[in-house]
Amino acid sequence: MEKNIVRTRYAPSPTGFMHIGNLRTALYEYLISKSLGGKFILRIEDTDKCRYVEGAQDVIYSTLKKVGLIHDEGPDIGGDFGPYIQSQRKDIYLKYAMKLIEEGKAYYCFCDKERLENLKKSEDSLEYGGYDRHCRGLDKSFVDSMLKSNKPYVIRQKMPIDGSTKFIDEVYGEITVENKELQDQILIKADGFPTYNFANVVDDYLMGITHIVRGCEYLSSTPKYNLLYEAFGWKIPKYIHLPLIMGKNEDGSLSKLSKRHGSVSFEDLVNDGYLPQAIVNYIAMLGWCPNDNREIFSLEDLIKNFSIDRINKSPSVFDYDKLSWFNQEYIKAKSDDDLLQLFTPYIKKSISSSNIDYLKIVKTIRNRVTKLSEIPDMIDFIQLLPEYKIDLFINKKSKTNLENSLFVLKKVKERLLKLDIWNHESIHDLLIDMAKEMKLKNGTLMWPVRIAVSGKLVTPGGAVEILDILGKDESINRIDFGINKLENEGDR
């Protein structure tokens, strides 16, 4: 192994979806290692067989790939410290647990669930952090006989009874926890699998992880980890705890971001029409900021600028408005061609006619889209003129009413009919000229036309863009329809 190289790891459990908080942790792990020229390792923590989810690992791989967090070692690509899936490392943990038993630092515990339950209910369960250390002093011959008769057991670590454990966190500083708060933690579960805490420590050590980056919900349990490192005589890595990402509850209170806060997985957000890069950029700014006012960062820029000492301590609230703003910025930065690619599937949801030029649509909506999912509703009128009320024609600012709208529409129809070249420029010039000729405000002429061809009060793009997209025949038809509508319904 290369000396002194920074190694961070992302160690998700395969739950089947990528929680945004986890993604943020992965991002920071990646940034810390890459900004320091280190390696980023992926390890799957699947020690809870009850939670096994089919295909969950693929979600992890595909998400990391989509956002560009490329790992240097992992289950799919191997590495010198594999296997990288904990269920395939089961024997390793047992071996290390046994070592602790031999050294008198851990012990077999035969307490069953029922006893533990009762213990929790009792008053003095607060002592020793919840477990009364019933099996800590068991007679060796008794243990042997229990083992021989195949009694189920767990292996627990002996925690110090008094004193305190302190450690330095790179963002929170020195933290001290009284040892009596810590119960004799379980290392190996009755099913033979290691607990998360134990597997985590063993693997981090074996895989040479130098910086442990995780959410600060682990802050108060970190001493447990350290006591394990100490029991083995291993060097304690650097700790970097990240401030939590919070979600706003319906009653206005805050809590750790979770499903009840809406779309909180990466997939949800992508399905909602947010771009992966925008998501990454946004979550990077949740808990970290550069020393200037910059907000837009590519992953490469983040690597260049990231520094641990600018990680924030206080929790932050996930804000969809701000995410939308980032998303818009990323959309605006793209070329028309890129957007055509990106928008096409969403355009197709509303438009089936084959004679519509998608690129024209892209050009007119590109500055109005905040998330891709709103595209279909934005342009549905292009496919089919919706029903509308004639008072849409009345607009104070544009100085339009039913009468002049009808008049304008008739005139415009006449002239449009004679227009041979149908494109944005020719339509634009014609209408502007007409307004001048008729001594009307541009708006007075444009408004009725836009309403007639869209049937909507608010549209992406104005009359000219819509006429251009619709084409001559359809445009004339819709204007005709508007004329009839005004003539039939206008008097009343």
Added chain:
RNA sequence: GGCCCGGUGGUCAAACGGUUAAGACAUCGCCCUUUCACGGCGGUAACACGGGUUCGAUUCCCGUCCGGGUCACCA
């Protein structure tokens, strides 16, 4: 409840003993305009509270309050 962490506008977030306390999002107003947007300009809005330390505290210390996290054979 014990323990741990946090507390700058509605949200994100600068400042690291002396500033008229930045900026961004949101919001409001105006301008631009062919609706809505985009863009431009401007406004409202914050150092949780009380004690210290100091010539001077948003900044350092203590307490209070508030918020969150954690106390599993889940990770």
